[in-house]
Amino acid sequence: MHDPERDEDVTADSNPFEPISDKRDHQGPGEVQGNIDALARLFPDAVVDGKVSLDVLADLIGQQADRSGAEGFGLRWPGMNEARKLSAQPATRTLLPRQDESVDWDTTRNMVIEGDNLEVLRLLRRGYTGAVDVIYIDPPYNTGNDFVYDDKFGASRTETEMAAGLRDETGSLEHGAASDLAADRRAGASRHSKWLSMMYPRLLLAHHLLKETGVIIVAIDDTENARLKLLTDRIFGAENYIANVVWQGGRKNDSRYVSVGHDYMLIYAKNERSLKEKGVLWREPRQADETTLKASQQAWLESGKKPEEATRLMKKWISSLPAGHPAKENNRFYEFESDGRVYRKRDISWPGGGGPRYDVLHPVTGLPVRVPARGWIYSKPERMQQDIDNGLIVWGKDHTEFINRKTYLDSDDGAVPTSVFERKRTSSSKALDQLLGEGVFEYPKDKDVVARWINLAAAGNSDALVLDFFAGSGSTGHAVMDLNAADGGNRRYILVQLDEPVKKDGYATIADITRERLRRAGAQIAQQGTLDAQGIDTGFRSYKLADSNVKPWDGTAELDLLDSVDNLVSGRSTDDLLVEMMLRLGIDLVTPVATRKVAESTLYSLAGTLYAFFGGDLDAAKADEVARAIIAWRDEDPVDSDVTVVVLDTGFRDSSAKLNLAAALRQAGVTTLRSI
Incomplete structure (x- = not known):
């Protein structure tokens, strides 16, 4: 298969396959090393030997530098710095494909992911940075109850009070210990801080995922509207603020003072200047x-x-x-x-x-x-x-x-949307009751309202990628399918929903409700039979957040060499490993995948540009068989770009089998070799 005399650069002591970045290595966009690399490209003088000189960086940006201790306007709260760090942490987990829960797995480009959205957003960061057109989220409102999103650095009330100077180092209250009003204020400060600390890292990650022309819409009520506005100003920039839309959803006649029946939608562009340069106008058909x-x-x-x-x-x-x-x-x-x-x-x-x-x-x-x-x-x-x-x-x-x-009158200029609109919220609950049965999910998002604002924010782009990481019942996915059915578009969605338990017959978690709603809504749309609805994507791929397929080593003891021979978690499949490999390499999870059976295992081809083989116990003969299969497949379906091959690092019987595979591939012109 290859000429051994040409292998002088590959020795028995070398690893010809470059390991895919370890999940603890902060190399991706928005992660620690990725941020340092970005600074080095912009300000090379400020980064020496991989370390950032804050003094040099401050000198380079001149008077705009906010020196330590300087007073400045903006939102601050106890726990803010720790919450910010959460966004730069690397992803440590993976997604497991659930084909049995999916619809049209092989052809769909939509995704529903079950699990904590902070970790999921970290996982998506490498493959979807700068890829999302519209983010629509309706996060949990701050009602004062315990959050189901309990992040590692969420501050307790005592921690909040100590950070705010209300307690001394022993934990004793220093101010207003006997005052009910003071207690209420401390409780309120703790609730606001915890909610902001929950939102902060998720919005920072959302900023990474948006395109330069992307738009984010965040639904919120009066309780946190003012603080959220300051937070989003900080993350997205006040110069990219579009509007604070008011949705009047009903009247409360039992209110003591004013019927507060409205909510808000804070809207920001990733880069409003990019929208302006492209001549983007938000218009919709004029009523009547x-x-x-x-x-x-x-x-x-x-x-x-x-x-x-x-x-x-x-x-x-x-x-x-x-x-x-x-x-x-x-x-x-x-x-x-x-x-x-x-x-x-x-x-x-x-x-x-x-x-x-x-x-x-x-x-x-x-x-x-x-x-x-x-x-x-x-x-x-x-x-x-x-x-x-x-x-x-x-x-x-x-x-x-x-x-x-x-x-x-017959022009297609359309009307500019107003910042205030009225629509009763009860209509969305009635529509969902008709689809799933009465009382399955309370207070769902109104899919028609979501569809309207997604279409406006995407400026009519019928190929937009839409993300909702507080998916709830799946209204955003339903809205995307409705938009495609109306104009024959190819919009796609990514929904993320926590596996929060529910007490509903037939549903164990809210994510179960999300998937069932999308199944039924997709089936309804497909049955409509309209010309525009024919052939649209009404399916979705289902994934579940889980621990990595690769056994972790926490560094606290000597690594067990016998256990490390097989470093995969028991019970995981090669399909599971493929998804983790795609996440680590930053590959879109809906990239077309073809398979062939080789050496008693599965050989994957991802659009002909990447080949993955996770079989084990490969001796020299089987390694040669795998190499020949990859080269033959590549020659059948040639691509203009470079070809990458990924293998399981522990899949070889000995080092000679690994070297044999690498040498055969390199001799055939495949030089990018990776292992996981």
């Missing part, structure tokens, strides 16, 4: 435009195709509508052009005043028209000229009159 358009077409025909008469008939129709009819809003200003196209005059001044002032010449008189008191809406004359050239300006009879913009 279709009804109005049909009425205008009827008026045009009845008028004998005369613009003035058609306009009169149109105004008559609008006046006949009942108060509150959506088609009545603003439509009285629609007018007809000579070809029957309908438009509405729009203001052309700068919102709020202080806009630019420059000359816009009237096409008849050639003199500058009147500039609005608030200035022009467009900052540059060139942008105004575009509208003039496209016939989108309504001119007065001469330069003494104001001008307007045209908005055509």
Whole structure:
């Protein structure tokens, strides 16, 4: 198979397969070494021998450096520093594939992951950094009850009080020991601190996963809205803040003072400048435009195709509508052009005043028209000229009159979403009861609201990747499938849900409810039979968070060499090991995988660019068989990129078998060899 004389660079004492980074090695994006590497690329003078000089870094960024001890505006709470560290920790666990719980495993690109979302986000970081278009989360509101997300560094009330200076080093209360009000304040501070410490590392990880043009939407109520706004300003940057949308969901007539029936959706871009540079606009179909358009077409025909008469008939129709009819809003200003196209005059001044002032010449008189008191809406004359050239300006009879913009009724410009909307929350509960049965899940997210804002945040991108790491009943996944069914899109979702126990017949955990909802919703959509719904992805791959497939060594005692000969956890399959390998190498978990049987085990091909073999007890003959199978498969399905081969480090009977496999592969041109 190969020429032994060419193997002089491979000795019996060398390992020809480079080990895949150990799970304790902080090398990935957002992990400790990854952060140092990023700093080294930006500021090489500040990183010497792998260590960061904070003094040099401060000098390089000049006056923007916040020296230790300097006062600054921002959110602080006891336990913040420890919570931040959680985001930079490496992933120590893995995901186990659950094909029996999945739908269309071989073809779907959606994923449902069961387990603590902090660890799952760490696992996803290597493969999905900069890959997510929209994150929509509805985290648990801070009700004061114990959190099911109890992270390692979550502070107890006593720890919080000590960090805040309310207790001395012995743990004794120093302030207001006998005061009920003081006790309440201490309890409140502890609850807020614990909730913020839960959210902080997860949002830091979310920031890594978003694309530069990505958007995150976080649902929240009054209790933590103000603190969450400061926290998200810190993580995503106040300059990337989009809006704090208010959702009025109902009225509470038993309230003592004010009916507080609203929640919020805090919206941030990963990089708002990137959205602006790409010309991204958030627009949605105007309400009742279709009804109005049909009425205008009827008026045009009845008028004998005369613009003035058609306009009169149109105004008559609008006046006949009942108060509150959506088609009545603003439509009285629609007018007809000579070809029957309908438009509405729009203001052309700068919102709020202080806009630019420059000359816009009237096409008849050639003199500058009147500039609005608030200035022009467009900052540059060139942008105004575009509208003039496209016939989108309504001119007065001469330069003494104001001008307007045209908005055509049949245009696809759409409407800008408002920051306040109303929709009863009970509708989402009723819809889920119809799908799963009554009372299976309380207070589900409204899939229609989620779908609307996902579509807006993705700017209509029908291939968007959507992440929800507080999945609940699975509303976000349902919303993504609905969007695809409506326009034939290829959006995909990743849902993460804690294996939180529930007392519901047929369901052991909330994640069980998530999966069942997606199964039933997908089946309903597939049965609709509409043209757009045909062929859309209504499946999902199910995974469960678990300990690594590789036995850990905690470093506290001598490594047992006999036990290390087989370093895999008992009962795990090669499919399990494949997923862990993909996570460590940062490979999308839905990458197409093909298999063949070789040397009594499974040989995997991941889109022809990576081959993995986790068989054991390989002697020289079997190693040669594996090498020949890999090379033959590569030659059958050649790719333009380099090919990587991954093997099980303990899968060889002796070192000569490992060297034989490596030499055969290298002789065939495969030089990237890894082991796990």
